[in-house]
Amino acid sequence: MGTVQIHYEIPDVLLNNKDYVSSKDKDSVYTFFSTVTCSNADTYEWAQKRRGSDSAFMARLPTDSLAPCGLVNIALFTDSYLFERDLGASWEAVTIDESRVALPADDESFNKVTQDNGTIYLQNSRASWLTPDILEHWKVWQRTPPGQTVRNLWGYVEGGLELGTYRINFTENSAIWEEWGAPEKRLIITGNPSWLGNPGAMQAVAGCMFFLGGLEFVLFFAFLVMIFGWQSVPTGAGDPVDIEQMEAEPTARVPEVRPPREPVHSVRV
Template structure:
């Protein structure tokens, strides 16, 4: 009723308005679980019984991966240059070829992934990570602002494509494998993420004025191949978060049998000696969980075991000091 005694109409709320009204007035139904001892103990036991089998499965998958790891940066230096490795790697007149042998101790099923591993290499350094230009990688010379690429933005007054320290320091060691009398072919296609190839590197962008200065950093790029097809560069440009990392070099699509002797012919070009880095060659199979990594399995087992121990502690505490509900 209004002040004059006449009936007042009540506004009809829409469904959306009703929901908003209930939310603003805190009239929505709420779940208020009561953590009784039985619920807490059952929850911890369930977590333990779930996590421990998952951790064991992860460990089994990791142990099924076969790896061959060979550090070659020291052994591929001639004896006379062992005391001055930097002088060796910078002298272009000295051959950099090196031959390594290793034996396959367990059968390795294809595909066998070939990685190069670098240690003590901080790709996550802020100045290094920022020294790139993603628009230039996608549009090339149509995008002229290369100020973010300092100190490798221009050379002789012309822009560098791709610019920046990341591209400038491209890894350039090469590998070739021989088993018996035949060469093991390395497939170097599709080693980069598809999203990177199609959306981050231009299909009509070609290297320009790259590694033409007096200070050469790493590998060179073929100026006749667009950046979207230079997968070595694409893999390298995805910077690593940790100072020890692996990057995919290629895939061997043949099985290796037990006791096979593999001859690795490599060229030791990359200068990791100036900063005390290490270089390793890695051959690895994979499992349903990926490469060899025991951390995930141990983490699941540790968390599951901790949950069960906590549940047992609560059981003993509840038996010794029972407390009726509501007190």
């Protein structure tokens, strides 16, 4: 049946401005081509001012330090879900794999973050408020959206979902996004996409690209044949000359060119 993907989506949020994108902890992210700072987002008090109404999130933070700090981390999406299938007399929990939602390259991108006996550490041995159950979601969240809609992968259901009735329980459902101006939060369930992306639109685009690429290759090969064909013709040969025909034809007479006569002047004495 394939794999089912579960995404969360938050529309109309301003998470792509420079002040937000650069507000990260330098001890947690790779910063070769950019600089990051935690100004005005580096203490528990700052987190309290920005997200104090979210008691579940604030309970994660220690009061003495904030690691990782920054606006990106204070805004971390922490909602969680429980899928259950109706069996008639009871409900059966659906196993959701949240362990591999980050990109494979993130292991290198976030190599400053390590785990030891259930505790997450940043560079310079800074103990973090992150926990192993949200670490993969934290990695996904670090890739800020280019537009005003957030859509991130939250988990997989291996083997797909059988036909039936399901329900979704929100084990954590933060209302902070409404305070921040988001009109709604969405949960999107999709099939596992093909290697080209969306099975419909992306395959059509890919087919057009393959056709244009093949056409360019044919034209390139035709130009090569024409170039080598022209180079094989001997230069300076010209058309053959029929000597007998030239002798049979009368020679064209060239009009005689006489020098101009000098004027004669008469003088009477």
